[in-house]
Amino acid sequence: MRRIFLFSVFITVHTCLFAQKNRVASPAALIPLPVAASWTTDSAFITANAEIKAMAGLEKEAALLREYMGAAVNRPSAHRQAAIMLSLDTVLVKQPEGYLLNISATQIKLTAHDAAGIGHGIATLRQLWRPAIAGGLVVPGAVIADYPRFAYRGMHLDVGRHFFSVDFVKQFIDQLAFYKINNFHWHLTDDQGWRIEIKKYPALQSVSAWRAQTMIGHKKELPHRFDGKRYGGYYTQEQVREVIAYAAARHINVIPEIEMPGHALAALAAYPSLGCTGGPYKTAEFWGVFDDVFCAGKDSTFTFLQDVLDEVIALFPSTYIHIGGDECPKAKWKQCPACQQRMKAMHLPDEAALQSYFIRRISDYVRSKGRRIIGWDEILEGGLAPGAVVMSWRGVEGAVSAARQQQHVIMTPEDELYFDHYQSLYPEEKTAAGGYTPLEEVYAYEPLKAAGDTALLPYISGIQGEIWSEYLSTPEHANYMIYPRLQAMAERAWSPMQVRNYDQFTRRLEALTGNGYTTWHEINYSLDSLAKGKLYVSLRSQLKGATIHYTTDGSTPVATSPAYKGRILLTRSCNLQAMLFVLGTPVGRLFHQPFEIYKSTGAMITLQQPPNTKYNGDATTLVNGIAGSHRFNDQQWLGFSARDLHAFIDLGGMQEIKLLGANVLNYHWQRMWEPASLSFEVSADGKHYERVAVADSFPVNGINQIRLPIKPVRARYIKVTAVNKGVIPAGGYGAGGNSMLLADEIIVN
Secondary structure: OHHHHHHHHHHHHHHHHHHHHOOOOOOOOOOOOOOEEEEEEEEEEEOOOOOEEEOOOOHHHHHHHHHHHHHHOOOOOOOOOOEEEEEEOOOOOOOOOOEEEEEOOOEEEEEEOOHHHHHHHHHHHHHHOEEOOOOOEEEEEEEEEEOOOOOEEEEEEEOOOOOOOHHHHHHHHHHHHHOOOOEEEEEOEEOOEEOEOOOOOOHHHHHHOEEOOOEEOOOOOOOOEEOOOOEEOOEOHHHHHHHHHHHHHOOOEEEEEEEEOOOOHHHHHHOHHHEOOOOOOOOOOOOOOOOOOEOOOOHHHHHHHHHHHHHHHHHOOOOEEEEEOOOOOOHHHHHOHHHHHHHHHOOOOOHHHHHHHHHHHHHHHHHHOOOEEEEEHHHHOOOOOOOOEEEEOOOOHHHHHHHHOOOOEEEOOHHHHEOOEEOOOOOOOOOOOEEEOOHHHHHHOOHHHHHOOHHHHHHEEEEEEEOOOOOOOOHHHHHHHHOOHHHHHHHHHHOOOOOOOHHHHHHHHHHHHOOOOOHHHOOEEEEEEEEOOEEEEEEEOOOOOOEEEEEOOOOOOOOOOOEOOOOEEEOOOEEEEEEEEEOOEEEEEEEEEEEOOOOOOOOEEEEOOOOOOOOEOOHHHHHOOOOOOOOOOOOOOEEEEOOOEEEEEEEEEEEEEEEEEEEEEEEHHHOEOOOOEEEEEEEOOOOOOEEEEEEOOOOOOEEEEEEEEEEEEEEEEEEEEEEOOOEOOOOOOOOOOEOEEEEEEEEEO
């Protein structure tokens, strides 16, 4: 904070000096927003041939800048060109990676603490320049003082599930540099493919890099369907060196990830002796977590992994080597004589301790090579290896645990920073892994607030966005999911904590990228209030100059349909549809949301016990007229773990009832299990109940819409009981853990 204050004072002084000589111009669009900036009416003009004077040691940065200028310039400039000066000064710019950019009509002076700071200043310069009318590039006059909030600013790319070309990876790195992200986490191995050449083990290239076919659609859809096409690829060591050099020139560190001890099926397919059973194995053809993992009891496993790491370390100069450590089932270890003998010999109490032994042994080897490991927060299980860095992805608990052990943490929370989640709730969105992480949620993420205890803050090294590629089969789809959420994460990682204005951010984003309409402009809705048989719904959009027109009669909105002017009252079931119009022309996709009005809608409801999972909305969620979707990411489901659902509904008066029902979700792959039974009881006085309907069959893989016609009965009170399935049985995903009971709309008609 003291450094921010000093820079603010510095910029304030500069602003005053400029104001005395020039009228201050409007701020330019920059992402991430710098620590401080002042603007003048001066402009500098440059072309690819502009003079660049670089201090000794900055020749590569000067060459890269000239390359960028050459790509941006469309034709020579008729203006007098400004000279560009690149220099280092650790007295003037004290912060690592910091820079000072001073732009006047005759000179562009970029001074930095280090070469990385020069790179970041060049990124800012690239965001500032625009094609000039008379040719060349024009840059607004400014003084910008800037440095990063976090030392670690990362972005992940999974190439194990779907393979991306070297050209795509380079383009990805270009974007990281443009937004001042300094670490590229390259996820190179997984169950579905091994993507890096290891010369000592050629079968990793001929077998592990390929799968026989790939799943079509989402893994929750049963039966699974496949395309029947062989798929794969890998990077040669020469290509890996090429990517590393490309990133290094842009001051980006490349962190390789070699998954262990889980997510190992591709490697086991080539070398089955490394597994507990000896196989046979095959490279996985669909997504998920698999029981077959590297055997922790065989020394040959560690010999193989050490050999692999030797070649990886020789390629990658990164201080950190990522070894995964996540989602490692222990089922095979429990049955494996070698693993059980290892536990006995090492006096390990359980398989979690065996995983800790595995990670520590690998960590010790990596440290012997002068490097350190990073792992997902599962590496905390059984005890954290000394010096290991934890990527906390399942929430904040792993981060807090590691920080309390005075070990460093990188915040990568699934809910806020996984960009394979849906960014729109529109049903037209292409298949994604799950979840819902809109741009606004990414931008609102505050890692230090999430950590809670301020004493732990020095151990939070930074944040990182994740892009897992299970459902990203094309570069176009990958880019759609990555951007613009990457830009929002970049600003949270670089800019001062107090920079937090989403509307301003989206305006800068539009100006910088030229995107006139994307998902963050789309129509969204909220249920403002709920009354017996009545719903009050509001619509909103951030698209400037747009009008929302809507219908409730099933017709598609046109320019003459009612214009949205305030919240909409719904008293009957309908499909609310809305469209954005700019100057009378429809823009974007059609919004549509069904609302169902039952006798239970808006009725008073209480729960004996509240939901106790991340699906934890208010009890009124069960009677709000909005049915949860099969994506279960719309905050319309309530989830119960190790407890039953007991709901009590008061209809407000005696009503004739002919139908009772509810929606329950059945996705075993996500630990969501159907209830053992679902029962309905009715009462006139709220004391004496009669059971009138029971369901004990839930055959649909997905949403089971239970609708139970009954003999007409008059009642005021309804008791709904869904009995939790309990512990997940052997063979099920997450076996031995608690299943979740997910329920949504309770229907009384």
